[in-house]
Amino acid sequence: MMVAGRSGIGTPTAQHRVAAALAFASQLAHLWILPEEFSARPLVGTFVFLAAVFQGLLAASLLFGPGRWAVRLGILLNATLVLACQPVEKVGTELVATTNEARNAPKMAYSARFTVVGPVDDIRHARSNPWRPGR
């Protein structure tokens, strides 16, 4: 695990640098899909934008020796997005089945899922979708 120094400003370790690279890669993935997402669905796009900002700040912070707050917040938010994605989507879908008013729930779940697995899923979908021409 990444460990911050006692002062709260740590010296970046190799683990920090790897984590920073991953956060930066995640930011780039979000930035890659941002123009299309924002053009088509501004609210989803805003979520993607905020995720990109968050990952970029996290990457920079990790690279220069993060404080505890940065490491913990980074782990917490990324873990939340990964772990919460499936249950929220399931609950959202069930809500939709019973009430029209809740129909935005799966869309929010979709946004959360998108933050983490969306880019990968999108690439996979584009490659495997046989009935969509030109993809």
Next chain:
Amino acid sequence: MRISRRKYLELGAMLGVGLALPMGTLSVPVSRLAASASVVSPPVERFTVPLPVPPVLEPVRREEGIDYYEITQRVSNQEILPGLKTEVWGYEGIFPGPTIEARRRRKVVVRQINELPVPVAVHLHGGIMPPESDGYPTDLVAPANGAHDSSTVGAHGSSMHTDDGHEGAANARDYAYPNDQPAATLWYHDHRMDFTGPQVYRGLAGLYLLRDEVEDDLHLPRGEREVPLVIQDRTFEEDGSFYYPSLDPSLMGEHGTLATAINGVFGDTILVNGAPWPYLEVSNTRYRFRMLNGSNARFYDLALDPPPPGGKPLVQVGSDVGLLDKPLAHNRLLGSPAERFDVVVDFSRYEVGQEVTLKNLEGEGRTKEVMRFVINRKEKEESAVPEELASELEVPDPNDAEVTRRFQFIAGGAWGGMSTINFKVFDPERVDARPRLGATEIWDLHADQDHPIHLHLAHFRVVSRNGGPPAPYDVGLKDTVLMRAGDDVRIAARFDGYRGKYVFHCHNLEHEDMMMMANFEVV
């Protein structure tokens, strides 16, 4: 307080990577959306262009019981706005496409040759035909330039072979239409999966008039007094090109529109038969207008201004798929995309020299007016509107219904994107209803916002609207029903003709492209 060089670097990196980079990336779609919202067509002086009438296509050959046509879909330049050239994708390179005139029980085979840069599919809207000729969204005709993976052509299970044994070239396909249905105003248009909206917008639509003896015997206005009116709205860029807010204007990548058009593309210029706000000189006699709302998303509430003394100038004699049993006079006619109204207007109720404007009571600004009629001469009346039209019209009876199904049409929005039927996006492999061949079914439809709902193959009548009687514009045998936000509409549909897989969908073409479509399979 002294800030170290390292801290400066850290702050710089955080500002640059964390904020400037995302902000810079965000500026691209933000400016694209802003530009999209501000496109306004070049000004056009209204009622200065004469109404063009699409040419009637001649068959390439006739055999016993069958007429053969060939249509090449190609790119061309057409003067739509005076003094400017517009690139259109047209059937035979014209917009709207040529009209096909067919006779009941005389088969038509249309060879569609694709010289466009994209795949196409052609749907005869309102036609009863076998599934392989229905223009299923994934039954594609590949483009001539080979830019399309040929493995997806015929994905619906069909091949390039046709009933009469013709084999199409790689970029051609034969569509066979039995025409075993009453006279009606049908139309053909593109139906490519995910891209119907932009491809119709660029010009891929034309009329298909089916005639029969019943109609012949009615002595409705004919010849020059039978005029098709294909009403569409478009927005143009300064150079005269169509403006359609595609995410990917090449139409070969991501489908869908910019968020500014998520609920439909609405143009600011009204075209009739491809001309902006045209005029038509008429005599003081009856005229029959076959009106098609060929717009992607716009509803029209049509009325004549001024109305003639006594009112109700729009005498409807037919609807989507055939003549009415008796004429019905209206002051106004509300129509959603893909609906047709077959209407007779008696200009003898006006004075010679008068000008009458066809207005769109739902329009705003430039879209309030559609076209103008100029009554400029006296002529002898030779037509009639009989009290009885198609008295043997076979409309589905809800009392015969075997099954009742319910479908909810829910549009996507800024949050999520895709539009759904019963909360499911279109999946070509999923079948949501299996009506029996020849069966009548009741379908209860619910719309969350404005949706024109179209069933392929099946014709239906509107049984009720929001628990009450159908609206005046619901009359007759239909293939598309107008639904306003929150509407509950009950229809009785008959699944006649052929077994196989067909689609039903919202005919707001942007909703359709965003997956508001589903399959039914006639078994």
